[in-house]
Structure formats: structure tokens, C-alpha cells
Amino acid sequence: MIKDILKIADEKMNKTIESLKRDLGSMKAGRANPAMLDRIEAEYYGAMTPLNQLANISIPEPRIIAIQPWDKGAFKAIEKAILKSDLGINPSSDGELIRLIIPELTEETRKNIVKNVKKAGEDSKVAIRSIRRDCNDKIKALKKDSDLSEDEIKKAEDDIQKRTDNFIKEIDKIVDAKEKEIMSI
Structure with missing residues (x-):
């Protein structure tokens, strides 16, 4: 049961990352794409x-x-x-x-695009944290309905947190790379 919850969490978090990449790819950065x-x-x-x-x-x-x-x-x-x-x-x-x-971007336009990039990154982080919360709720529901030990529940919650942290780090890397791409002239 816990493995299924973790697998679903991974799939949803990966979809969030793919959605962010797609959204950032469609933002103009001063060069054709x-x-x-x-x-x-x-x-x-x-x-x-x-x-x-x-x-x-x-x-x-x-x-x-x-x-x-x-x-x-x-x-x-x-x-x-x-x-x-x-x-x-x-x-x-x-x-x-x-x-x-594609016109050259002005400094002001670049800054506005970077704001949008950061907002998209924050929205993705919120989505990842929401997935974590849903998984933790499912794990707590399992605790009541099954004979899982406290240690198994705690380990599952720690796994979810580690995955969440890794995906948030990946979002930060993606946002930083896009910001550098936009701000480079």
C-alpha cells in the first residue's frame, strides 16, 4: 500500500516538473524557440x-x-x-x-519575464507540497485502517519528505537556469 502511494506521488511530482518545463519553454527569452x-x-x-x-x-x-x-x-x-x-x-x-x-528584450522586459518564471516556479512548489500533503493524509488513513507499525508510517512520511525536497531542488535548478538564459544578453 505504501509503495503504491509513493509511486503515485512520484508520477504526480514528475508531471508537475514536466508542466513547469513546458510553461517555461513557451516564455520568450530573446531568442527563437x-x-x-x-x-x-x-x-x-x-x-x-x-x-x-x-x-x-x-x-x-x-x-x-x-x-x-x-x-x-x-x-x-x-x-x-x-x-x-x-x-x-x-x-x-x-x-x-x-x-x-523575436525582438531583443529590454532590461525591464527581462525582469518582468523573470518575475513570471519565479511565479511559475513557486506555483510548481505549491503543487509539489500539495501532493506531499495528500500522500501524508493517505498514509495517516492507512495507519487507522491497517496493522502498519508506527516505524513504517514514520519511514513512509520521511520518504515523502525526501522526495518533496528533491523535487523542490529540481524546480529551483530549472528556474535558475531559465533566469540565467533570460538575463544573458
């Missing part, structure tokens, strides 16, 4: 479709994202979706290719 487009969807034949399913996305230069739609009919829908997104970048196109030129 295809992950910036991951959350953008365009209306294509009446359905909202992710851009990576409508076009080839490449990085020909460090500050340019090139989007080449597979179907010319999706061209206007992709441009419209980019304009409506929170990217704040105007697409330029030549009929064959849509280009997004």
Missing part, C-alpha cells in the same frame, strides 16, 4: 488545431521562427492566431513562409 508556439491554435476547417499540426516550424536564425504551412488555405488562419496570441509579435509573410522576428 519553437516551444513559444506550442499553446497557439488556429481555426482550421472549423476546428482549433495546434500550429505544429498545420505547418513546419523551424529556426533558420537565432531570432527568427519560420512557419511554412502545409496547406496554403491555413495561411491566413495561422497569421490570425499568432496576432491574437499573447506573443506580441507581428508575423510577416511572403506567401510561402510566415516569419516571426
Whole structure:
């Protein structure tokens, strides 16, 4: 029973880390990154479709994202979706290719992005601690319902705490790396 609780905790905590990495990957850091487009969807034949399913996305230069739609009919829908997104970048196109030129970030913009990165990190830490609390509650419920010893319960709670500490350290490393990436010119 305890092993199952620990396994579920690991899975949930890993998902939290993956979600943080995905969120941070979509934040612009002054250089082109295809992950910036991951959350953008365009209306294509009446359905909202992710851009990576409508076009080839490449990085020909460090500050340019090139989007080449597979179907010319999706061209206007992709441009419209980019304009409506929170990217704040105007697409330029030549009929064959849509280009997004990533502007250099100002010091103030960098600081605002770092604030958002730190907030995402704190939100992830809260999620990890919430998972720890849920697991501890399940372990305490086991204590009442089964014949587990106090030592087994204590060891399980210590295991949960160690895992929590390790995941929080990993979140700190990820946030620090993203902060350095953003603040480097």
C-alpha cells in the first residue's frame, strides 16, 4: 500500500516538473524557440488545431521562427492566431513562409519575464507540497485502517519528505537556469 502511494506521488511530482518545463519553454527569452508556439491554435476547417499540426516550424536564425504551412488555405488562419496570441509579435509573410522576428528584450522586459518564471516556479512548489500533503493524509488513513507499525508510517512520511525536497531542488535548478538564459544578453 505504501509503495503504491509513493509511486503515485512520484508520477504526480514528475508531471508537475514536466508542466513547469513546458510553461517555461513557451516564455520568450530573446531568442527563437519553437516551444513559444506550442499553446497557439488556429481555426482550421472549423476546428482549433495546434500550429505544429498545420505547418513546419523551424529556426533558420537565432531570432527568427519560420512557419511554412502545409496547406496554403491555413495561411491566413495561422497569421490570425499568432496576432491574437499573447506573443506580441507581428508575423510577416511572403506567401510561402510566415516569419516571426523575436525582438531583443529590454532590461525591464527581462525582469518582468523573470518575475513570471519565479511565479511559475513557486506555483510548481505549491503543487509539489500539495501532493506531499495528500500522500501524508493517505498514509495517516492507512495507519487507522491497517496493522502498519508506527516505524513504517514514520519511514513512509520521511520518504515523502525526501522526495518533496528533491523535487523542490529540481524546480529551483530549472528556474535558475531559465533566469540565467533570460538575463544573458
